[in-house]
Structure formats: C-alpha cells, structure tokens
Amino acid sequence: MFAAHTPDAPGSGGTSSPIRVDHPAGSGTAAPAHGPAASPASADPGTATAVRAPATPAPRSLVSALSCGVGLLLAIDLVGAWISVAAGLNPTFLDALGPEARLSAPIPMMIAQIVMVVAATRSRRAVAIAGCLLLTIAGLVAFLSGFYDGGYAADLTPFQRVYQITLVAAHLGVSVLASAGLVRLLRRGRPTG
Template sequence: MDTMTPAARRLTLAMTTLLATDAVGGVLAVTNDVNTWRTAWSGEALLAAPLPMIVAQLLCTVLAVRSGRRWAAVPAYLLALACLVSVISGFFDGGLANDALGGALVAFQVVLLTVTGAVGLAAVLRGRELHRRQVAPAAA
C-alpha cells in the first residue's frame, strides 16, 4: 500500500534525479579530464556534489519521507538549507567560470544547480506539510 503523500513522492523523485545528476556529473568530469576518479566527488569536484554532501542529502531525504511525524520536518528543512548553500556556492566558488569547463560542461553545471534547487524546493514543501500536520490523538 502506497502511503506516501504527493509532497513525499516529489521529494523522492527530485532526490533520485539529483543522485543521477551527481553520478553523471562525476563521470563527465573524469571523461573530460576536469577531475580524476579520486576527485570527481570530492571537495574539488566541479560537476558533482562532494560525496559527504550527497550522503547527507540522501539521509535527510530518507528521514523526511519515511515518517509522517512532525519531527521529520527537521531533516526536510535541513535538506532545503543544504541545497540552498549548494546553489549559492555553485555561483560563488568559481566553478562556473572555471577555464577547464567548456560551454557544454557549464550548461551541465547549470542543470546540476537547477536540480539541486528543485530538491530544496521539494524539501521545503515536504517540511511545511509535516510541520502543519496535527499530531493524532493517542488511541484509548
């Protein structure tokens, strides 16, 4: 039985898309000699999030969608904040202006930032849904 709300499904779909985008970005970075396999998902990555950020985003997503309780709004909002920081840093960390990136790779970075922003928006919507949820009275 599917008990996920539309907001939880949207967040799950957005996060799945972001995971795929990060995976493709790392491979693109390696195949275009922008990063090595060792650095493609590190703090030096230009076309993917660093692995610790990916794990944190995934963990927050799982916690936000697996529970219908109000506390699950906390990881949803933390995910939204992490996505906001990622998008802002994408514009100010020098990656978009990096000389190693051609037009197509810069376009991919914009896609990555857009998908990250979509995850953040989906996380806010899920957080609002959870925060507004009334706690059901205990069964007598």
C-alpha cells in the same frame, strides 16, 4: 410544605381541618427542577479548549517526489563526475566527487542528502520536519557554494556549463520540494477548533 386533611373526629361537627406539614430544612427533599438539564454540549463554544490536529506525515505524492528528486540528483552527480574525468577536469573519479568537483556534488553532500530524504519521508512528524528543513537548506548551500569555491568561474565548455546549470537547478528543485513538505507538515500541526 403540604396540606393534609384528617378524618372527622367524633363530635367535631363533621368538619375537617387541614394540617400543615412542613419539611425541615436540609431534610434532603428538593423541589423538582423545571426545564431541561444543561448538557455539556451546550456550553459556551468560546470556552472550549483547542484541539490539536493529529500529527500526520507529508502526503504520499510529495514523498514520492522528494525520493525521485534526490534519486535524480544523485544520478546527475555520478554522470557529472564521469564527464569531469573524461574531459580532464579531474584526474580521478573520486577527485570528481571531492572538494574540487565542478559537475557534481562532493560525496559527503550526497550521503547527507540520502540521510535527509530518508528522514523527510518518515511517518514520524518531528523526524520528517527535520529532514525537510535540512534538505531545504542543503539545496540553498549547494547553489551558493558555487560563488565561493570557484565552481561558477571555472573554464568550462558550453555543454559543461549547461550541465553545471542543470545540476544546480536540480539542487534547487529538491530544495523547493522539501520546503513545500515542510510547510504542509507545520500547517497540519496547528491547533484547530
């Protein structure tokens, strides 16, 4: 609502009367807002939605450690098979890498470990998680299998027994590395904010 003054009319005695002008409701004229406008950034932080961290693969150092660990494990398997044949524990090299192996893992396990480490070192997070999980389980299975297949009860020389312990320790070492990679991958996938 505004007050306006009209010019003096003839004979009005020199006085001017204010004229009240009312804006009708809904005319589209709004009073100016006072104070700064609220910005989206000033919203309640409690109402902000959680932001998921970008999916990233395991660190390069862990990838290298896993690759070297499995490579060393395969080398121990092959040398152990050769020792088994030379010592008469198995008649042939393939037998030394079969179900009756005492100083090496069977060939199917070796192939599975190669596939698993390739998966564990991929850049795709879901594939890397699956590879690390399977490698962790494989190491535990290799350790426990000796109690059921007679591997730990076999008649071995002190050197052969030490080599067998080295082989099992290598399996468990790869399992520990894989579990560490699994934990890191799972933590990086948690929502933040």
